[in-house]
Amino acid sequence: MPPVRSKVEIGSWGAHYYDLFLNVLSLGRYSHFIRHVIEKMDIKPGQSILDLGSGTGRNDCFMAEKVGSRGRIVGLDISDEMLGRALKHCCKYTNISFKKQRIELPLTYKEEFDKVFISFTLHGFEDDRKLGIIHNAHQAVKPGGAFYILDYSEFDLGRMWFPLRWAFTRWECQLAVEFLKLDIKEMLRSQGFTNFEEEFSLKGHLRLLKAVKPLVSTP
Numbered sequence: 001m002p003p004v005r006s007k008v009e010i011g012s013w014g015a016h017y018y019d020l021f022l023n024v025l026s027l028g029r030y031s032h033f034i035r036h037v038i039e040k041m042d043i044k045p046g047q048s049i050l051d052l053g054s055g056t057g058r059n060d061c062f063m064a065e066k067v068g069s070r071g072r073i074v075g076l077d078i079s080d081e082m083l084g085r086a087l088k089h090c091c092k093y094t095n096i097s098f099k100k101q102r103i104e105l106p107l108t109y110k111e112e113f114d115k116v117f118i119s120f121t122l123h124g125f126e127d128d129r130k131l132g133i134i135h136n137a138h139q140a141v142k143p144g145g146a147f148y149i150l151d152y153s154e155f156d157l158g159r160m161w162f163p164l165r166w167a168f169t170r171w172e173c174q175l176a177v178e179f180l181k182l183d184i185k186e187m188l189r190s191q192g193f194t195n196f197e198e199e200f201s202l203k204g205h206l207r208l209l210k211a212v213k214p215l216v217s218t219p
Contacts, residue, residue, distance in 0.1 A: 057086025
């Protein structure tokens with residue numbers, strides 16, 4: 001049987017265990033880890049954030065605390081199961097809304113958000129679809145705003161610590177393996193993003209990559 005190309009569309013079983021997988025991947029430190037990531041995003045009260053592939057909503061709850069009552073979080077996901085869990089996780093936050101939406105297809109948002117965020121989702125799409133997602137982020141974010149990609153970095157899977165390698169190969173798809181060698185920055189440049197910043201974690205296996213939409217579009 002050929003390897004599964006993508007596992008980006010998660011059913012009820014995957015949605016149920018998704019947070020557990022992230023906890024395993026981060027050695028039980030995911031809540032601390034994601035809070036650190038959100039601190040690095042420099043979120044201000046009153047800002048608006050678009051979360052592409054919002055999953056179980058756990059990240060959105062943390063971001064909602066940062067933007068406060070004057071800000072807003074919009075989470076997009078295609079999975080009914082994920083959206084259901086997100087609504088439960090974030091029920092106390094009135095500044096979060098979720099919508100069933102494919103993130104690789106054209107979106108209607110035009111320079112509405114201060115930041116766009118995508119977490120452990122971009123790797124699960126074919127390259128042309130990745131470009132569609134990046135284009136959507138560039139279109140949705142305001143000039144001077146930033147697109148944050150939290151995902152795997154470039155590394156040699158064969159040199160990964162065995163328990164993590166086992167978890168990666170057990171849970172992830174063929175596209176995730178290919179992602180480890182992909183030049184995401186070049187994809188971002190092709191869609192108009194510049195000024196990259198990156199921070200690595202989990203011994204260099206994970207990366208928070210920031211890309212900025214220029215105040216003036218380059219010709």
